[in-house]
Amino acid sequence: MAELTELVSVLKAAGEGTRVRLLALLADGDHSVKDLTEILGQSQPRVSRHLKLLADAGLVRRNAEGAWAYYGLMQQGDGAELAQWLIARLDDSDTDRRCDIARQSAVRAQQQAQASEYFATVASSWDLLKTLQVPEEAVEAAVLAALGGRKVDTLIDLGTGTGRMLELLAGSYTRGIGLDSSREMLAVARARLVSSGIGHAQVRLGDIGDLDVSMGPAEVIVIHQVLHYFDDPGRMLAQARRLLAPGGDMLIVDFAPHELEFLRSEHAHRRLGLSRAQMSNWAEAAGLTVQAVAEFPSENSERGLTVCLWRLSDKIKTEQN
Numbered sequence: 453m454a455e456l457t458e459l460v461s462v463l464k465a466a467g468e469g470t471r472v473r474l475l476a477l478l479a480d481g482d483h484s485v486k487d488l489t490e491i492l493g494q495s496q497p498r499v500s501r502h503l504k505l506l507a508d509a510g511l512v513r514r515n516a517e518g519a520w521a522y523y524g525l526m527q528q529g530d531g532a533e534l535a536q537w538l539i540a541r542l543d544d545s546d547t548d549r550r551c552d553i554a555r556q557s558a559v560r561a562q563q564q565a566q567a568s569e570y571f572a573t574v575a576s577s578w579d580l581l582k583t584l585q586v587p588e589e590a591v592e593a594a595v596l597a598a599l600g601g602r603k604v605d606t607l608i609d610l611g612t613g614t615g616r617m618l619e620l621l622a623g624s625y626t627r628g629i630g631l632d633s634s635r636e637m638l639a640v641a642r643a644r645l646v647s648s649g650i651g652h653a654q655v656r657l658g659d660i661g662d663l664d665v666s667m668g669p670a671e672v673i674v675i676h677q678v679l680h681y682f683d684d685p686g687r688m689l690a691q692a693r694r695l696l697a698p699g700g701d702m703l704i705v706d707f708a709p710h711e712l713e714f715l716r717s718e719h720a721h722r723r724l725g726l727s728r729a730q731m732s733n734w735a736e737a738a739g740l741t742v743q744a745v746a747e748f749p750s751e752n753s754e755r756g757l758t759v760c761l762w763r764l765s766d767k768i769k770t771e772q773n
């Protein structure tokens with residue numbers, strides 16, 4: 453139960469055209485203020501003011517990351533319920549809404565194109581870049597150990613890049629599929645699979661944001677150093693979940709929260725790492741449970757990046773345990 457004044461302030465915050473549009477946009481995934489400004493075609497101070505009112509009333513949550521801030525819908529509480537109620541009643545054929553949806557997908561497509569352009573230029577030197585940033589050996593050993601020596605029928609590596617995960621885990625699957633949106637990365641991955649004599653894995657061109665479900669189901673899905681390229685990793689996780697076999701496992705490797713803004717400006721990162729709390733929320737929303745988290749501090753003290761490995765399981769499996 454909430455006090456009258458609290459309820460009125462939530463209603464007031466939600467009771468305005470632009471703010472309802474913002475709620476509907478955020479229902480489709482987290483966005484930065486910059487994106488929302490572009491989608492709505494309104495000034496940044498104005499959009500920020502609306503967002504602040506929504507955040508103060510508990511309708512949306514704000515997550516500051518370096519020079520950017522991301523907003524998403526609250527997932528629990530009166531504000532979350534009211535937001536869901538409103539969004540469920542909003543007609544997507546409404547003129548403003550149609551325009552917002554079109555701009556939202558244009559903004560996402562543009563971001564995807566920027567990332568693809570970046571990966572096209574770094575494809576041949578990608579492994580070198582990785583070694584500069586992360587304690588690779590320890591992470592790879594932990595990824596292998598997370599599978600506990602078992603062999604699954606199908607393993608899908610989303611954002612496979614140069615195919616390193618398919619190579620590392622080659623003994624753990626009968627059929628391996630690597631998906632990536634960069635032709636250049638896939639060319640490197642194909643060469644790697646051939647030179648390692650791995651004939652039971654193949655790589656395909658595709659977008660994690662628009663997955664072909666017939667590729668699955670997979671007992672294991674790997675998403676290694678990919679989620680920070682998306683504004684809304686939770687949305688991608690929910691997409692990936694659609695490929696997971698009942699009781700399957702997802703292995704996610706990504707950076708812990710950091711403040712290295714240059715990774716955004718020079719290396720196409722969108723999120724400055726992912727926190728444990730964020731991952732738990734995204735997993736929960738996707739019907740997954742966090743089974744284990746391990747952290748690997750950087751070997752490179754200058755850059756200071758910590759890598760996290762999460763093992764997420766399909767809820768069916770958790771309930772059976």
Ligand SMILES: C[S@@+](CC[C@H](N)C(=O)[O-])C[C@H]1O[C@@H](n2cnc3c(N)ncnc32)[C@H](O)[C@@H]1O
Nearest residue numbers: 571611612613616632633634637659660676677
């Ligand atoms: C940092 S690399 C990681 C590659 C590989 N998982 C690894 O760790 O070696 C990120 C990869 O994600 C891919 N990627 C980015 N956005 C994608 C999308 N929407 N769909 C599929 N792949 C994507 C990039 O092309 C790139 O190869």
